[in-house]
Amino acid sequence: MNIQDGQIPDYLLSVIKEQIVIYNQGRSITQYNEIPDTTQIPIANQTLWFKIPDVICVFVDMLGSTKLSAAKQDKGTAGAYQLFTNTAVRIFHEMEAPYIDVRGDGVFALFNSNQIYRAFVSAVSFKTFADLEFVPRIEQLTTVKVGCHIGIDQKTVLVRKIGLKRKNGRSDRQNEVWAGKPVNMAAKLASLSAHNQLFVSDRYYEKLKDDKVRYSCGCPNNNMELLWKECDVRENKLFDFDKAYYIESNWCKTHGRDFFESLIELDK
Numbered sequence: 001m002n003i004q005d006g007q008i009p010d011y012l013l014s015v016i017k018e019q020i021v022i023y024n025q026g027r028s029i030t031q032y033n034e035i036p037d038t039t040q041i042p043i044a045n046q047t048l049w050f051k052i053p054d055v056i057c058v059f060v061d062m063l064g065s066t067k068l069s070a071a072k073q074d075k076g077t078a079g080a081y082q083l084f085t086n087t088a089v090r091i092f093h094e095m096e097a098p099y100i101d102v103r104g105d106g107v108f109a110l111f112n113s114n115q116i117y118r119a120f121v122s123a124v125s126f127k128t129f130a131d132l133e134f135v136p137r138i139e140q141l142t143t144v145k146v147g148c149h150i151g152i153d154q155k156t157v158l159v160r161k162i163g164l165k166r167k168n169g170r171s172d173r174q175n176e177v178w179a180g181k182p183v184n185m186a187a188k189l190a191s192l193s194a195h196n197q198l199f200v201s202d203r204y205y206e207k208l209k210d211d212k213v214r215y216s217c218g219c220p221n222n223n224m225e226l227l228w229k230e231c232d233v234r235e236n237k238l239f240d241f242d243k244a245y246y247i248e249s250n251w252c253k254t255h256g257r258d259f260f261e262s263l264i265e266l267d268k
Contacts, residue, residue: 043161054113063147151189
């Protein structure tokens with residue numbers, strides 16, 4: 001099972017052996033009740049991980065980005081990536097997400113367990129932007145039909161920094177690793193969705209108890225309806241839960257801001 005001498009260069013073999021020594025030391029886990037500042041997440045202590053319960057992940061991903069060409073549509077492609085990712089990062093930041101990361105043409109934000117509705121309104125706000133602003137603008141510029149996937153999940157995570165400690169002012173060779181289900185499941189839920197659908201796991205959906213989340217405002221005919229549809233995912237081995245729920249509506253043009261503001265208050 002072991003790599004043999006002469007199989008790979010000695011300097012790479014020494015790297016592998018060093019990491020195996022660290023692995024054999026085991027791991028120590030420290031419990032946190034909320035997502036720490038990134039400066040607190042360990043990298044120097046090789047065995048230390050933080051454990052945080054009930055973290056919420058909102059994952060947004062560009063649909064149709066493979067149709068964009070950096071060679072043939074350089075300005076349009078650059079504009080699409082910048083508009084999509086920058087807007088996601090700024091919305092998540094304004095909603096006070098403790099952690100935000102960019103992954104290619106996707107962005108994910110992590111919220112604490114007491115930010116259930118902030119996570120939700122950030123997702124619906126980005127969904128509304130993507131449908132009404134992003135998609136038509138990029139199609140007009142590039143003629144490419146793009147869209148947006150969105151998924152949300154909530155569960156316990158483990159986190160530490162992986163990579164090289166800062167050296168010569170560089171920090172680009174280290175990053176936070178969030179082990180556990182939320183980021184993975186939110187990304188898979190996003191991939192399950194069509195454009196303008198927001199998919200959430202059943203365990204997150206159960207936390208959304210307010211009627212302003214569950215039901216429409218009644219516009220345009222004063223007819224309040226359940227917004228969510230159920231999706232059975234028991235046969236899909238990608239998921240560790242049985243049901244997902246999704247919505248297709250954006251913020252109402254008449255009542256959207258009022259709903260937004262009242263939902264934010266529920267997290268206080």
